Amino acid sequence: MKKSVKSLLIMLAVLVVLGGAAACLLLFPAESGGEGEGSSPAASEEPKETLVQIEEEDLASILVENSQGSFEIAPVPPEETGEAESGMAEAAYTYTIKGLESYSLDKARLQNAAGEVLSLTANRSLGEQEDLAQYGLEDGQAGKVTVNRKNGEPLVLSLGITSQSGTTGQYILQDGKVYMVPALSDVFAGTALDCVSREVYSIADWTMDGIDENGEATVDTMPDTLFSMEITGGSFSQPISLEYVEKSRLNGYLLTSPVVAESGTAACDNLVSALKSLSADTVEAVDVQEGDLAAFGLNKPAARVSFNMNNQEMALAASGKDGDGNRFVMLEGQSIVYKVGNAKVSAWAEADPMDLRKGTICLANIADVEEMSLTVDGDMVYHFTIDSQDGESTVKIPGGRETSYEDYAAFFQKLTALAVFSLEEAPCEGTPAFQVEYQYKNGSGDTVCFYAVEGQDRYACTLNGEFNGLVRGSEFPPLLESLRFYGAIVD
Numbered sequence: 458m459k460k461s462v463k464s465l466l467i468m469l470a471v472l473v474v475l476g477g478a479a480a481c482l483l484l485f486p487a488e489s490g491g492e493g494e495g496s497s498p499a500a501s502e503e504p505k506e507t508l509v510q511i512e513e514e515d516l517a518s519i520l521v522e523n524s525q526g527s528f529e530i531a532p533v534p535p536e537e538t539g540e541a542e543s544g545m546a547e548a549a550y551t552y553t554i555k556g557l558e559s560y561s562l563d564k565a566r567l568q569n570a571a572g573e574v575l576s577l578t579a580n581r582s583l584g585e586q587e588d589l590a591q592y593g594l595e596d597g598q599a600g601k602v603t604v605n606r607k608n609g610e611p612l613v614l615s616l617g618i619t620s621q622s623g624t625t626g627q628y629i630l631q632d633g634k635v636y637m638v639p640a641l642s643d644v645f646a647g648t649a650l651d652c653v654s655r656e657v658y659s660i661a662d663w664t665m666d667g668i669d670e671n672g673e674a675t676v677d678t679m680p681d682t683l684f685s686m687e688i689t690g691g692s693f694s695q696p697i698s699l700e701y702v703e704k705s706r707l708n709g710y711l712l713t714s715p716v717v718a719e720s721g722t723a724a725c726d727n728l729v730s731a732l733k734s735l736s737a738d739t740v741e742a743v744d745v746q747e748g749d750l751a752a753f754g755l756n757k758p759a760a761r762v763s764f765n766m767n768n769q770e771m772a773l774a775a776s777g778k779d780g781d782g783n784r785f786v787m788l789e790g791q792s793i794v795y796k797v798g799n800a801k802v803s804a805w806a807e808a809d810p811m812d813l814r815k816g817t818i819c820l821a822n823i824a825d826v827e828e829m830s831l832t833v834d835g836d837m838v839y840h841f842t843i844d845s846q847d848g849e850s851t852v853k854i855p856g857g858r859e860t861s862y863e864d865y866a867a868f869f870q871k872l873t874a875l876a877v878f879s880l881e882e883a884p885c886e887g888t889p890a891f892q893v894e895y896q897y898k899n900g901s902g903d904t905v906c907f908y909a910v911e912g913q914d915r916y917a918c919t920l921n922g923e924f925n926g927l928v929r930g931s932e933f934p935p936l937l938e939s940l941r942f943y944g945a946i947v948d
Contacts, residue, residue, distance in 0.1 A: 510577075512575075515607055522602075552564060578638065594617040658771060660733050663682060665677050681729055685765045693808075712813055718818070718926070720813050722812060740795055743792060753787075761773070783796050829841040840854070852865040868939045877925060893906075
């Protein structure tokens with residue numbers, strides 16, 4: 458036999474063997490193995506088996522028992538929710554948890570969980586098994602779901618572990634047999650509190666009715682506005698208060714405690730955003746009474762905020778941070794304690810008035826000022842009168858002289874740029890070392906006074922008689938030098 462023919466015959470023989478092996482694999486698929494499943498190849502070929510098939514109207518309740526406790530899910534017929542009278546073609550059942558009917562629950566989550574057990578089909582039947590522990594189904598190991606029917610015996614399902622093999626699913630035990638079913642909702646592995654809504658609150662948008670150019674009625678959405686706010690609690694030596702002043706020269710916000718100062722900083726914006734709504738990470742307790750608050754650090758809150766946003770009143774209390782950086786919070790008027798990550802509430806629970814205020818004492822708008830007087834050590838030393846006509850401005854100084862508007866603007870900028878570096882209290886008594894009075898074109902005015910702090914190179918300042926903060930003494934020499942330049946100060 459020729460060598461080439463012999464080689465061809467050998468190749469054909471190899472192909473026949475490989476083809477036969479492939480056919481065997483197709484006809485008899487191998488088991489994926491793991492956790493004792495599939496005691497025979499035929500197990501994977503069994504048709505799907507219906508384990509539970511109950512109509513919602515025939516359900517009395519679903520009792521859930523696991524290592525964390527027990528709770529009972531109950532159906533709520535459409536006629537009890539009002540849906541049956543709303544004209545809906547097919548009004549749906551909803552679900553509640555017995556004992557928690559008065560709380561807002563995650564109804565979609567409950568409905569999905571109930572639907573899973575009311576129509577439960579096995580992907581695979583493993584039959585009776587001696588070693589239930591490998592499936593997480595041994596007594597004392599497994600959770601349990603009992604489906605109580607209005608008529609008929611309860612159906613009991615023991616819940617095991619999720620398959621770790623190539624086949625996805627969860628093991629359950631029913632009537633002594635082990636089945637694999639699609640993985641069930643984590644509702645059955647948790648507690649009743651896991652189904653309580655985690656939305657602590659949400660402030661509705663602020664809307665105003667209007668009329669468009671065609672005379673049609675409109676509803677306009679306004680920017681979120683914090684009309685008032687007060688923060689107190691163990692973390693704060695003094696209250697922090699903020700209010701909205703519609704005619705403010707800046708963005709409308711004024712810090713009123715612990716000092717009176719213009720607000721509207723990035724920290725203020727973050728505060729408004731953080732107070733608009735709050736969603737918790739977990740629900741820790743319900744039906745909380747006053748005697749229970751100490752267990753959560755809420756009998757003496759680290760922080761409490763009360764506010765009016767978009768014309769809605771709200772008040773919250775927060776505990777101190779735990780070792781993981783979380784806080785317990787509670788909405789006043791409710792009996793639920795939530796846990797939230799500190800980042801969700803730090804804008805108010807860790808608020809710093811220095812961050813909420815503008816650094817400047819009185820950021821007057823130069824275009825609004827009609828007259829400005831400066832007094833040093835009780836003696837009038839300078840008086841500006843600004844006359845604006847036809848877009849031109851002239852500035853008169855003592856002695857009837859005039860100075861250029863550019864020079865005046867440069868000095869004005871230095872004056873209004875004086876910055877507070879601390880809110881530490883200091884005496885503001887006697888004659889001010891330096892005083893500035895602004896008179897505005899609309900008839901209003903502001904007065905800023907500076908008092909030397911004894912033994913320190915700093916000045917305590919007030920805005921309209923209210924303490925505003927401390928200013929470094931090094932801020933004043935440039936101002937006095939400018940006054941000398943104008944000839945206003947005589948040595």
